[in-house]
Each structure stands twice: as C-alpha cells, then as structure tokens.
Amino acid sequence: MASRVVMPKLSDTMEEGRILRWIKKEGDPVETGQALAEVETDKATVEMEAYTNGVIRKLIAKDGDTITVGGLIAIIGGPDDDISALLPSGGAGAPAPAVAAATAHATPTAVAARVAPSAPESAPASGRSVKASPLALRMAVEAGVDLNSIQGSGPLGRIVKRDIEQAVAGAAPAATTARPAVRTRTAAAATRDGAAEVQEVELSAVRRTIAKRLIQSKGPIPHFYLTVEVAMDRVWDAYRALRDQKSTISVNDIIVKATALALRQHPDVNASFGGDHIKQFARVHIGMAVALEDGLITPVLRDADLKPLEEISAEARTLADRARARKLQPNEYTGATFSISNLGMMGVEEFSAIINPPEAAILAVGAVRQVPVVVDGELAVGYRMKLTLSVDHRVADGASGARFLQTLKRFLEHPLLMA
Numbered sequence: 001m002a003s004r005v006v007m008p009k010l011s012d013t014m015e016e017g018r019i020l021r022w023i024k025k026e027g028d029p030v031e032t033g034q035a036l037a038e039v040e041t042d043k044a045t046v047e048m049e050a051y052t053n054g055v056i057r058k059l060i061a062k063d064g065d066t067i068t069v070g071g072l073i074a075i076i077g078g079p080d081d082d083i084s085a086l087l088p089s090g091g092a093g094a095p096a097p098a099v100a101a102a103t104a105h106a107t108p109t110a111v112a113a114r115v116a117p118s119a120p121e122s123a124p125a126s127g128r129s130v131k132a133s134p135l136a137l138r139m140a141v142e143a144g145v146d147l148n149s150i151q152g153s154g155p156l157g158r159i160v161k162r163d164i165e166q167a168v169a170g171a172a173p174a175a176t177t178a179r180p181a182v183r184t185r186t187a188a189a190a191t192r193d194g195a196a197e198v199q200e201v202e203l204s205a206v207r208r209t210i211a212k213r214l215i216q217s218k219g220p221i222p223h224f225y226l227t228v229e230v231a232m233d234r235v236w237d238a239y240r241a242l243r244d245q246k247s248t249i250s251v252n253d254i255i256v257k258a259t260a261l262a263l264r265q266h267p268d269v270n271a272s273f274g275g276d277h278i279k280q281f282a283r284v285h286i287g288m289a290v291a292l293e294d295g296l297i298t299p300v301l302r303d304a305d306l307k308p309l310e311e312i313s314a315e316a317r318t319l320a321d322r323a324r325a326r327k328l329q330p331n332e333y334t335g336a337t338f339s340i341s342n343l344g345m346m347g348v349e350e351f352s353a354i355i356n357p358p359e360a361a362i363l364a365v366g367a368v369r370q371v372p373v374v375v376d377g378e379l380a381v382g383y384r385m386k387l388t389l390s391v392d393h394r395v396a397d398g399a400s401g402a403r404f405l406q407t408l409k410r411f412l413e414h415p416l417l418m419a
Helices: 134-143 161-170 205-218 233-244 251-265 309-324 398-413
Strands: 003-006 016-022 035-040 045-050 054-059 066-068 072-077 104-108 182-185 198-201 223-231 271-273 278-280 286-288 290-292 295-297 338-342 361-365 369-375 378-392
Touching (some): 016 205, 251 398, 290 309
Antiparallel strands (some): 290 295
C-alpha cells in the first residue's frame, strides 16, 4: 500500500527542513531503516530513514527545496500501486493528512556524499567514496558541483567550504537549484575588478533560527548586565601544571565547573520564567556556545556540578566536535538551565551575551589577560579576566546576580574550594 513521506519535526523549534540531497531516486527500492535523504534542520544535518518497504514512486520535493514540517516530500509504494489519490493538489510541501504524517524518521549523522547528485549511489562516477562537510554538501548541491571532481583539503580528504568556493570560482556551475545559497545583485556602480557591489546571502537554517530566537529574547526579555573582574593567577598556575602533565583540561573547563558549583548554591539564577511562576532547577545543565560556519549552537553538559574536571573536559571536546560536524542529537543541544559563551580565545576582553530562552541568565567570558596589578600596595603582574552576567530581570534582581558572581569569583580565585 502506498504511503506519504512528510517532513518530520526533529526538534521543538523546527518549523521547516531543507532537502540537501536525495539519496534514493524515483524507482529505487527502499527498505525499512534505509536512508532516503539528507535534511538540514534548524540545528543539524540529519539523515532521514524510511520505516516502510517499497519503491520510491514519486519525489515531490527536489534537492535544495525547503519544506514546512508535515509537508509532503515523497511517496513510497508498490510498483503497481495507484498513487494518484496521494499526489498533492498544492504542490510540494502541501500538508499531509494526520493519519499519514509519520512515514519516516531521522537520526543525526555525519554527512558523507558518495556520488554526484546525478549518479547512482552504488556506482560513483569516479569509483571513489567522497566525504564532505554538511555546509560543503549544501553548497555543492546548490551550485551543481560534482563532488567526485574535487579533491578535499580537509582532514582525511574531506571536502570543506573553501574547496567548493574554489570549484565554483574556477568553473561555471553545471546547474542551479530553485534556492541558491548566494544571490548576487549588481548595484548601479560596480567595483574596480567588475565584481558585484552587493551580494545577498540567503540565511541558512541555523542562522534563521538564531534570528528568530534572538528576537524572542532581546525584545521581550528585560536584560540587565553585571560585570566582575576575576584574579585568575591560581587558575592559570593550575592550568599550566596540568598542561605540563599532558592533561587536556582547559581554562574553560575550570570555568564551567566553577559556574556549575556556583549555580548549585544560587538556584534563583539557575532558573527560567514561566509566565505566572518561576522555575528553579535542582539540576545544573550547562549550555556551552559553539561557533559553526554559519552560526552557533549550544550543546549541553548535563549535571556539570557533579562531574570531575576530567569528565567535563572530555565531554566538552566530544560535544564541540559533534556540533561542528552537525552530528548532535536533539537531546544533546536541548535542556540547558544556564549557558556560557566564551570569546576569550579570540582575544575579546569583555562582552555582553544575549540570554538563550527559556533560560534566565547567560555568562559571557572574556580573555585571561596579563596586566599590571597592585598587590598589598606593591605593583605586580597578574592574570585577570572579566565575566559579564546577563540576567532576566523578571526572574532575578541585581542583588541575586551579584551574589552568584561573588560565589563564582571565589571559586575561581581559590580553585581548591572546588575540590
């Protein structure tokens, strides 16, 4: 019996998904668990799998199409099934009946493009397996670039963004999709080299989600900001000693641990606004902002106050690597009770971060700087770092935020208290 395949809802915030590449083509047989297509959501790139057997009778959505959740994207059935009643009257993305709304499921996975879009999966044109980052794959699909013709410059020959940009610059694209990633509009005057003076770059799914979420945060949420300077001399000494012992523990790992312990003492900051009530969380789940090529995401370190530094360090590195590879599962980037954004490694001394709703606060971490300081009336050299706490004023007041920062500052200036 023929059935509809619709765009699944893969996260609480997902409203639409983009077909990066159909793995199966019309007429291909498919079995339960086999990958149908690679889909870009608002958080990650996922591989959508079938849970019914049959033949791909019709692909409604094309490579590059963006479809709303619940919109029809394909039809699976027997070779002789009549599918006329299942065909959409409103085109791709028409909502499917509720009884047929779940004909596929998705699991996050690394994106490995084995063939060019027009070649059968089992027989690549060049006879080799091609691996590409999610962003490179999307760019290749949109520009009509054959991945088999590109030698990747990333780790283990992985094709990355710059490889696609070089391929597009070196040759005219073979094909374009209905939604190109970069649209160029020439202004009245061009630059000296003849290039367009204005480029319109279409928002990625991640960037669109960030835009929506920030409007939900910065406008409705009454932010206030508190900044303290922390003496990091003892933390820096501990970090250098650990580094000498070949430990992978970083200064950021120590900050995460100290923050988690401070939150355990201040549940009024480890909280969220619930309309007519405030939720104070007994468990401490730290969201750590990780920069992506086209935005950022906050994987979650759960129960960070209960984990030793070694475990925090290993888990943080794993989550960051999975985030950059777009492999995070929904449970790995949802459920944070408090977030940390660290730009210190980029040389930023101080900044204010925007709260990630429904959380009530976020900590902005600046660089550890070697500066002149006065100690007991004498001029000396010390390590200093600025922390800025952004707080939802509906949940906590200035005094509450200040007390939290006092506790955090004490942990960082006396790291043995964290033992």
